[in-house]
Amino acid sequence: MIEVNSLKKIxxxxxxxxxxxxxxxxxxxxxxxxxxxEKGGIVGLLGINGAGKTTTIKMLTTLIEPTEGTYTFxxxxxxxxxxxxxxxxxxxxxxxxxxxxxxxxxxxxxxxGQLYGIENNLxxxxxxxxxxxVGLEGKADLPVETFSKGMKQRLQIARGMINDPKYIFLDEPxxxxxxxxxxxxxxxxxxxxxxxxxxxxxxxxxxSEVEELCDYIYLVNAGELVFEGTKKDLTxxxxxxxxxxFSVKGMDEAIVIKLRDYLRGIDFESxxxxxxxxxxxxxxxxxxxxxxxxxxxxxxxxNELHKVEPSLEQAVIKLSQNIENKGIDIA
Amino acid sequence: MKNFIKVLIxxxxxxxxxxxxxxxxxxxxxxxxxxxxxxxxYSYKAFDVEGSIVSYISGGNMPVFLLIGYMxxxxxxxxxxxxxxxxxxxxxxxxxxxxxxxxxxxxxxxxNALSSVFEGSVAMVVFGMLLIFYNKAxxxxxxFGLMAVIPIFLCASLCWGAFMNACFLxxxxxxxxxxxxxxxxxxxxxxxxxxxxxxQWARLISCIFPLTYALEALRQVTLNAAGIGDMKKVFIISIxxxxxxxxxxxxxxxxxxRHMRKTGNFILF
Numbered sequence: 174m175i176e177v178n179s180l181k182k183i184x185x186x187x188x189x190x191x192x193x194x195x196x197x198x199x200x201x202x203x204x205x206x207x208x209x210x211e212k213g214g215i216v217g218l219l220g221i222n223g224a225g226k227t228t229t230i231k232m233l234t235t236l237i238e239p240t241e242g243t244y245t246f247x248x249x250x251x252x253x254x255x256x257x258x259x260x261x262x263x264x265x266x267x268x269x270x271x272x273x274x275x276x277x278x279x280x281x282x283x284x285x286g287q288l289y290g291i292e293n294n295l296x297x298x299x300x301x302x303x304x305x306x307v308g309l310e311g312k313a314d315l316p317v318e319t320f321s322k323g324m325k326q327r328l329q330i331a332r333g334m335i336n337d338p339k340y341i342f343l344d345e346p347x348x349x350x351x352x353x354x355x356x357x358x359x360x361x362x363x364x365x366x367x368x369x370x371x372x373x374x375x376x377x378x379x380x381s382e383v384e385e386l387c388d389y390i391y392l393v394n395a396g397e398l399v400f401e402g403t404k405k406d407l408t409x410x411x412x413x414x415x416x417x418x419f420s421v422k423g424m425d426e427a428i429v430i431k432l433r434d435y436l437r438g439i440d441f442e443s444x445x446x447x448x449x450x451x452x453x454x455x456x457x458x459x460x461x462x463x464x465x466x467x468x469x470x471x472x473x474x475x476n477e478l479h480k481v482e483p484s485l486e487q488a489v490i491k492l493s494q495n496i497e498n499k500g501i502d503i504a
Numbered sequence: 505m506k507n508f509i510k511v512l513i514x515x516x517x518x519x520x521x522x523x524x525x526x527x528x529x530x531x532x533x534x535x536x537x538x539x540x541x542x543x544x545x546y547s548y549k550a551f552d553v554e555g556s557i558v559s560y561i562s563g564g565n566m567p568v569f570l571l572i573g574y575m576x577x578x579x580x581x582x583x584x585x586x587x588x589x590x591x592x593x594x595x596x597x598x599x600x601x602x603x604x605x606x607x608x609x610x611x612x613x614x615x616n617a618l619s620s621v622f623e624g625s626v627a628m629v630v631f632g633m634l635l636i637f638y639n640k641a642x643x644x645x646x647x648f649g650l651m652a653v654i655p656i657f658l659c660a661s662l663c664w665g666a667f668m669n670a671c672f673l674x675x676x677x678x679x680x681x682x683x684x685x686x687x688x689x690x691x692x693x694x695x696x697x698x699x700x701x702x703x704q705w706a707r708l709i710s711c712i713f714p715l716t717y718a719l720e721a722l723r724q725v726t727l728n729a730a731g732i733g734d735m736k737k738v739f740i741i742s743i744x745x746x747x748x749x750x751x752x753x754x755x756x757x758x759x760x761x762r763h764m765r766k767t768g769n770f771i772l773f
Contacts, residue, residue, distance in 0.1 A: 287514030
């Protein structure tokens, strides 16, 4: 298990002032982050604004040293022994960089395999398996510069698994991939976690991806953890109560205002918004029957009335709006 | 040790495949040195160089003197260029993955330099054949001396390349080293002007470059038939320089990784 407690990173940056004068400033990129990654689990690390996500991943992958805090890796002090950690982790980042374009896919994988000291026969076998896994069979001997964006990304994924790591850090792994490959990769990520017992940390701007894959979510903002829990915990935390979508034939602003007045008679705190031809209702009370009664009383023909579970994306957007507008209690 | 050698070979192979099939390599290894050689040769041709204070220079072997100079220059330039290419791995993001792995940093740095030593050797063979073809009569080679000088020459360039690699890793802004080191090396290391005729201040600068000693040794054994005994002083200085460069490289690699772990300075973008 990976466990970090009260992780902090302060960078010292130099700013040039006038000619030769340099002013040193301290920037606290990560203020106080604690998290856990377990084998077989997929955790999401989401950031709001300049969150410190990258710095956190770099500390977890031992690329940078925390200024304060503890980092335990399967019972080992990872800050004191980064070399032990390096053998058992890998990172997969999105994008087309980080591979050698003039080399073939096979040569890239062979090179990275050698960096991990993998025995030659085993490496050869593993490369064949990985090439097959990421769908690059028949393309392994072509220079990477001839690859499409998606093929380069698939090679990145194979590279990240070359040392059969126990823990994998996925930083925007599906960026630029088409829907089919993304789905295949999602399946593979789940298989790695559930069948091969890998611990996975995922960061992604595609919140639907995080929602689909992650068992547990850490949400950071300005270097601090603002929420941790399951997707349901987060949506419950942000949207306390129920949400309904309601639409009727001839829906207009006047109907929405009438509905708002009607529902506030039942729950004073209920909210009704007119969005995309629908009325979106939020309330702590159970209002389905009241909304239906309203439609009958008014002689309206109901097109749609159902309760909706807010998505992770909606929860994160709402939470970031709360942070910008009012600040937020740290969970 | 097994893993060290694996990484050394892998890095050497990668660097070779990544850059040696690049047009830039051929231009900088062959075309620029040849053009510079011609420029220097015709500049000297306007003057009478007979009676030079340098024992191995005469009107007859001036082209050979210059060819050896540019052969050495081409060799050492290739390792500096290779180091500059290596620094671009920071922008490419691949440096981050190298440091993410447990691979020996020393093996990576030396493997990288070794690749350019190999490329330099190809250039050396081409220049050597040119030498023989152009003016065989001007050569006065001591074979044992040459056999002792070549390994020293190769080691000096390998250590110089490794040291440059380590320096280029230190900072995002160390590209300036390429400009600072390349031209002065041509001027002060005795590529086209013998170091013996430099004023004292310029000789001090010459001392910095391993190429200075490598060229002196190479010219002595190929133009003056100097034997191992005659070259004792140059050999000792070269070995000291190799040891100093090797130690400085190890220290720099250690300092670089500590610095990077503190600053997170692995990538540019």
